[in-house]
Amino acid sequence: MQAAPNKATPSLYRITRLMLGVFIPILILIGVFNGIRMSSDFEKMINQVEQDVIHSLQLIDDALEILEKVFDRQMLDGLDEFMQAYHASGESPRDLDLMALKGRFNHTMDVYIINSKGIVEFSTIEQDLGLDLTQWADFHEYLETIRAEGVPVVDRMSRETLTGLFRKYGYYPTPDKEWILELGIKPEVIAEYMKKLDPVQVGRRIALSNDVIDSIRIIDRLGWELSMSNPEQIEPFVLARANRVRETRQSLELVNWNTLTRYILQENRGHMMSFGAPDQVIELVYNRTGLITGIVANILVTLAGIIVSLILGYWLKTVEEELRKQAIYDGLTGVFNRRYGMSLLEIEINKASRLNSPLSCLLIDIDNFKKINDSYGHDVGDQVLSKVATELNQTLRAYDVFFRYGGEEFVIVFPGLSLEDAKVCSDRIRQLCAQVSISVDNDKSIQTTLSAGLVLLNQNETSKDLLKRADMALYEAKEGGRNLIRIAA
Numbered sequence: 001m002q003a004a005p006n007k008a009t010p011s012l013y014r015i016t017r018l019m020l021g022v023f024i025p026i027l028i029l030i031g032v033f034n035g036i037r038m039s040s041d042f043e044k045m046i047n048q049v050e051q052d053v054i055h056s057l058q059l060i061d062d063a064l065e066i067l068e069k070v071f072d073r074q075m076l077d078g079l080d081e082f083m084q085a086y087h088a089s090g091e092s093p094r095d096l097d098l099m100a101l102k103g104r105f106n107h108t109m110d111v112y113i114i115n116s117k118g119i120v121e122f123s124t125i126e127q128d129l130g131l132d133l134t135q136w137a138d139f140h141e142y143l144e145t146i147r148a149e150g151v152p153v154v155d156r157m158s159r160e161t162l163t164g165l166f167r168k169y170g171y172y173p174t175p176d177k178e179w180i181l182e183l184g185i186k187p188e189v190i191a192e193y194m195k196k197l198d199p200v201q202v203g204r205r206i207a208l209s210n211d212v213i214d215s216i217r218i219i220d221r222l223g224w225e226l227s228m229s230n231p232e233q234i235e236p237f238v239l240a241r242a243n244r245v246r247e248t249r250q251s252l253e254l255v256n257w258n259t260l261t262r263y264i265l266q267e268n269r270g271h272m273m274s275f276g277a278p279d280q281v282i283e284l285v286y287n288r289t290g291l292i293t294g295i296v297a298n299i300l301v302t303l304a305g306i307i308v309s310l311i312l313g314y315w316l317k318t319v320e321e322e323l324r325k326q327a328i329y330d331g332l333t334g335v336f337n338r339r340y341g342m343s344l345l346e347i348e349i350n351k352a353s354r355l356n357s358p359l360s361c362l363l364i365d366i367d368n369f370k371k372i373n374d375s376y377g378h379d380v381g382d383q384v385l386s387k388v389a390t391e392l393n394q395t396l397r398a399y400d401v402f403f404r405y406g407g408e409e410f411v412i413v414f415p416g417l418s419l420e421d422a423k424v425c426s427d428r429i430r431q432l433c434a435q436v437s438i439s440v441d442n443d444k445s446i447q448t449t450l451s452a453g454l455v456l457l458n459q460n461e462t463s464k465d466l467l468k469r470a471d472m473a474l475y476e477a478k479e480g481g482r483n484l485i486r487i488a489a
């Protein structure tokens with residue numbers, strides 16, 4: 001039986017190996033690279049969002065500082081006007097028309113007059129009349145300091161935690177220190193400005209305009225979501241996280257499969273934003289669905305690429321195998337074809353010359369084959385050729401070379417066999433051929449014989465000359481009556 005030697009198939013599976021060894025790793029590398037790039041783009045995007053949020057909050061902070069100064073000026077002017085009205089009234093608060101004064105301030109400020117005992121004796125707000133400010137010891141002490149210094153003072157804006165209302169007050173003690181004239185900007189006037197500078201609203205706007213962000217909250221130390229308009233108490237676990245960030249001064253990151261929640265510290269800049277709470281924590285909730293969908297899609301595309309490569313590789317392997325078979329084997333008989341067989345004969349001749357070992361060669365021709373074709377048809381002829389070739393091939397040694405030389409002619413190369421030994425083998429082959437029977441039409445069977453010329457390789461002889469001598473011997477065998485082996489001279 002003969003198998004194709006590896007030497008003759010140097011390019012076998014080269015493309016397939018290229019597919020599996022290079023293309024697939026490249027696909028995997030591209031997939032991994034894309035995955036890393038998507039994650040890092042997401043990371044960059046959220047860092048950018050955080051910078052935008054902090055920057056926006058700082059802008060609000062700066063705007064609030066400017067607003068504070070505007071209100072300061074407005075109140076100082078108002079206090080001066082209040083004092084002038086007080087002097088004009090003969091320094092008798094009772095004769096002051098507070099409602100008219102309020103009108104002069106376009107009703108943006110409430111007016112109070114506090115007596116020497118710390119009681120609100122006159123006011124445009126009826127329910128504050130008679131309010132005893134000594135109840136708040138700290139505040140009362142503060143008022144008395146102002147009274148003692150005798151100069152106008154304007155407080156910073158402040159927020160009442162429970163109501164969420166913003167207030168700003170200014171005080172001007174009368175020269176005799178009997179009275180303190182007080183103005184308070186109406187909370188709704190401040191709220192009007194504050195609504196426009198509400199960081200919660202800014203956060204919502206950023207969240208709305210950005211696909212990756214779901215929500216933004218700013219949490220103060222007291223557990224309120226910082227808002228200039230409607231403060232809301234936040235959930236206790238969110239406050240606990242915010243406090244952890246404040247204490248460690250490190251960002252906190254919580255990752256779920258489709259969300260990412262980050263808590264970052266907004267350092268107090270000493271401006272309005274803090275409202276008494278030194279640092280705010282910003283909670284940012286990101287939507288990771290887009291990132292995860294992208295990564296899954298990337299994995300699927302990579303897998304699809306790998307599967308296509310494997311299928312293509314398998315297909316190429318099959319095609320290559322088929323081409324290899326066609327290049328080596330004879331399509332009808334399945335033994336080596338002439339081109340490949342001749343190349344093997346050359347190799348064996350070279351080897352024999354190099355090793356100085358004998359090499360015999362048998363040129364076979366099926367006897368009266370034309371008659372078989374003529375009597376039973378070409379298809380039966382093909383069957384006979386195929387069957388004889390298969391049977392003969394099976395009796396040979398592994399290192400004998402058997403190939404179809406053309407038509408009904410075959411060649412057997414016996415490397416290492418002397419003429420005598422080769423003659424014995426050739427006779428066995430001839431007898432075997434005579435025993436091969438091919439059944440035709442179920443009941444009939446054909447038998448055939450072969451004639452052959454046996455030749456021993458001479459020194460420096462070419463394959464062409466060798467086969468020429470074998471052919472002459474074959475001719476003699478035919479002339480001698482067929483079913484014979486003749487040895488070439």
Ligand SMILES: Nc1nc2c(ncn2[C@@H]2O[C@H](COP(=O)(O)OP(=O)(O)OP(=O)(O)O)[C@@H](O)[C@H]2O)c(=O)[nH]1
Pocket residue numbers: 332365366367368369370371373377378379380381382385406407408478482
């Ligand atoms: N069926 C079939 N016939 C083939 C094939 N190749 C060659 N032949 C036929 O084989 C026949 C060979 O005939 P000849 O050269 O006259 O020899 P022969 O009839 O065998 O007679 P001898 O060789 O003198 O015994 C021709 O008719 C070819 O057409 C093949 O592949 N299949």
